[in-house]
Amino acid sequence: MxxxxxxxxxxxxxxxxxxxxxxxxxxxxxxxxxxxxxxxSLVTSLLPKWRGKRCDLCCRNIPTRACSRCKEASYCSANCQTRAWKAHHRRVCPLLSSGFHLSHAFMSQSAEEQANADLLLSLWGLASQTAEDESWDSEEPDMALQDLASDPIHCFKNLVLHPHARALPALPRSLLSSHPKFLNSAWSRFDCNNFVVHNISSLEPESGAYALGIxxxxxxxxxxxxxxxxxxxxxxxxxxxxxxxxxxxxxxxxxxxxxxxLDPVLPFRERHLRLSQIYGFECSCKRCNLEKQLALPTLPPEGSVLLEAAVTEAVFASSEEWEMHRWGAEVLARLPASIRHEEFMKILSTRFESQVHDGPYAEAWLTGRALLALCLLMYPLNYPITGRSMWILL
Ligand SMILES: C[S@@+](CC[C@H](N)C(=O)[O-])C[C@H]1O[C@@H](n2cnc3c(N)ncnc32)[C@H](O)[C@@H]1O
Missing domain, CATH: 2.170.270.10 (SET domain)
Structure with missing residues (x-):
């Protein structure tokens, strides 16, 4: 090799x-x-609901003070403010001061697009010395791993492009006319490469999300x-x-x-759709190859007690077998297709949260065991979300 x-x-x-x-x-x-x-991170951008509640630079969830010029970015300390100023905010601040966040074009975007626009702005602020450079026109030649590690901007330029061009998010007009090459080039790498920054205190990763990051x-x-x-x-x-x-x-x-x-608990077809639309590839992993042969998951019926019993039995009654074949037709094919529906985990976790707090506690134990069994079945080995539900149960 x-x-x-x-x-x-x-x-x-x-x-x-x-x-x-x-x-x-x-x-x-x-x-x-x-x-x-x-x-x-090279750069991060808070999701709109966290603006003013977390620091715009270090992202900590502590009291912040707004930048006295733009009143938009806010920081937890003078240190973070100074670092952000030097890194990118001194170039972005005048654009925010002229009311970009209040513009109709910005306000009418989704929360995700707003965060993308802010991330692109900060990246431009950071890369602006090279933003006019013709090199944003073309891909960087392949680089050695050490060079990629020591030069994050060049590493960013070396990332794969999204297979389908997507319209830029709303950005300040002056920037669109002055740096079109940089913006289009950077934007074409966004979907395939950016991360949703989240904590794992929630069973659903999306709900613990607070920023986008590169x-x-x-x-x-x-x-x-x-x-x-x-x-x-x-x-x-x-x-x-x-x-x-x-x-x-x-x-x-x-x-x-x-x-x-993406969340490994999503059903096969949903995973395939998202991977091909967002990242432009067909997943051919071991699990996909097995799951594509199974029946489509149907919406779990009301109550779903039988499903809970089936998944608990499959996982805990045959521990050696399921560990070996948990994504194999051997285990998944003999369980009702509804257990692979993404709603099933949501139903179980909502019911479990409510029973753990308000009872009936004996049922909380049964629901919790079914939830743990489902996590063990659907998530990779040692996946943190499984650990969280095990921790609550114990
Ligand atoms: C974040 S990059 C991963 C690094 C990439 N392999 C590279 O050389 O830069 C994401 C892109 O890698 C490719 N990729 C990632 N996982 C893949 C997989 N399982 N099968 C095929 N292509 C994949 C796709 O082109 C995807 O848009």
């Missing part, structure tokens, strides 16, 4: 289907729980799998958002390290 470049235990190797993939270096192994890569090296390295052997988490430390990729299981030498780009 061609393994020319490495960072720690990671190598980037050429792949015919996905351009490059991260693999564990030859002769090395990664242990379950080990941090494989830890990188600070972590070019992590984007450049990790491919998707619906049965991944690693996952990404976000830490707020040293005044920055960090992305950590951790091993979910022991990963042998030369094996590919993959992360899930």
């Amino acid at each position: 061609d393994t020319p470049y490495s960072i720690g235990k990671l190598n980037l190797v050429t792949d015919a289907i996905s351009r490059n993939k991260a693999v564990v270096a030859a002769g090395q192994t990664v242990s379950a729980g080990e941090v494989i890569l830890s990188v600070p 972590f070019p090296l992590a984007s450049r390295c990790f491919n998707h799998s619906c049965s991944p052997n690693a996952w990404s988490a976000f830490r707020l430390r040293a005044g920055q958002v960090w992305l950590e990729v951790r091993a979910l299981e022991n990963i042998p030498s030369e094996a590919e390290v993959s992360i899930p780009y």
